[in-house]
Amino acid sequence: MTILANILVIFFIVAGLVFLAVAAIGVLRLPDLYTRAHAASKSSTLGVMCILLGVFFHFWLNENHFNPTILLGVLFLFITGPVGAHIMSRSSYIAGVKPWSGTVRDDLKLEIERMKKEQNIK
Amino acid sequence: MSFQILLNLFLAFLWMFLSSNYSVSRFIIGYLLGLVVIIALRKFFKSRLYIDRVWAVIKLSVLFIKELILANVSVLTLVVKPKLELQPAFFKYDTKLTEEWEITLLSSLITLTPGTVVVHVSDDSKSLFIHVIDSNDIEETIDSIKNSFEKAILEVSRT
Numbered sequence: 679m680t681i682l683a684n685i686l687v688i689f690f691i692v693a694g695l696v697f698l699a700v701a702a703i704g705v706l707r708l709p710d711l712y713t714r715a716h717a718a719s720k721s722s723t724l725g726v727m728c729i730l731l732g733v734f735f736h737f738w739l740n741e742n743h744f745n746p747t748i749l750l751g752v753l754f755l756f757i758t759g760p761v762g763a764h765i766m767s768r769s770s771y772i773a774g775v776k777p778w779s780g781t782v783r784d785d786l787k788l789e790i791e792r793m794k795k796e797q798n799i800k
Numbered sequence: 801m802s803f804q805i806l807l808n809l810f811l812a813f814l815w816m817f818l819s820s821n822y823s824v825s826r827f828i829i830g831y832l833l834g835l836v837v838i839i840a841l842r843k844f845f846k847s848r849l850y851i852d853r854v855w856a857v858i859k860l861s862v863l864f865i866k867e868l869i870l871a872n873v874s875v876l877t878l879v880v881k882p883k884l885e886l887q888p889a890f891f892k893y894d895t896k897l898t899e900e901w902e903i904t905l906l907s908s909l910i911t912l913t914p915g916t917v918v919v920h921v922s923d924d925s926k927s928l929f930i931h932v933i934d935s936n937d938i939e940e941t942i943d944s945i946k947n948s949f950e951k952a953i954l955e956v957s958r959t
Binding site: 696697700703704707708709710712713715716717719720721723724757759760761763764767768771777778787789790793 | 868869871875876878879886888890892907908911912915918919922931933
């Protein structure tokens with residue numbers, strides 16, 4: 679039983695570490711803010727969630743201590759991760775951060791220009 | 801919907817009082833019996849059965865977790881590849897959803913899908929502006945959003 683529990687714990691923590699490493703490599707390698715937001719929002723959310731789940735299972739199965747606070751932390755990350763990525767990429771687009779030169783199509787530019795004209799912001 | 805849940809709780813308490821046994825197991829039995837009564841009397845309610853909606857919420861959560869894992873695997877393959885093959889693009893997606901909580905839910909679902917991040921929601925909240933990392937399959941992405949996420953959210957909010 680402890681072997682199964684340990685396999686579960688190790689699986690979750692290793693998966694979380696891999697995803698966190700991927701998030702870090704992605705932030706270094708990808709060319710601009712918007713593509714970096716992809717790596718940072720998805721991989722780090724799942725990575726931290728996996729590590730928290732591993733910690734939760736370790737304390738529950740090996741130490742007999744059921745800690746629901748960790749589960750609440752997982753839920754909180756799940757809800758706030760994508761919203762953070764959205765807010766950061768949106769505010770940097772409005773502040774004028776240029777997308778990478780390889781960007782193929784840009785429907786958003788017209789919309790933002792129209793919005794700024796309506797609200798009289800330069 | 802909340803009326804049906806209240807009615808079910810009320811029936812469970814009624815069952816507890818009828819059998820004058822105030823334990824958790826008795827409450828659960830009463831709740832299940834009340835559920836059977838509510839299902840039997842479903843044609844007298846204006847809205848659909850609440851258990852149906854609970855089932856839709858469970859399906860949506862399973863979809864959410866599945867998409868999160870798929871998104872991470874796709875980011876992993878993209879980042880680890882020796883040569884970066886990117887064709888980023890911003891495109892506009894028109895949504896049918898009207899309520900604000902539905903649009904918020906759809907945006908977080910899209911952000912957790914492989915290769916897409918929502919950048920802006922238009923003022924009339926009729927269209928979402930999505931940044932996609934590989935623009936070769938924009939049509940496919942739009943189709944998959946329309947057929948899986950929007951459908952699942954509409955399934956939850958349908959009266």
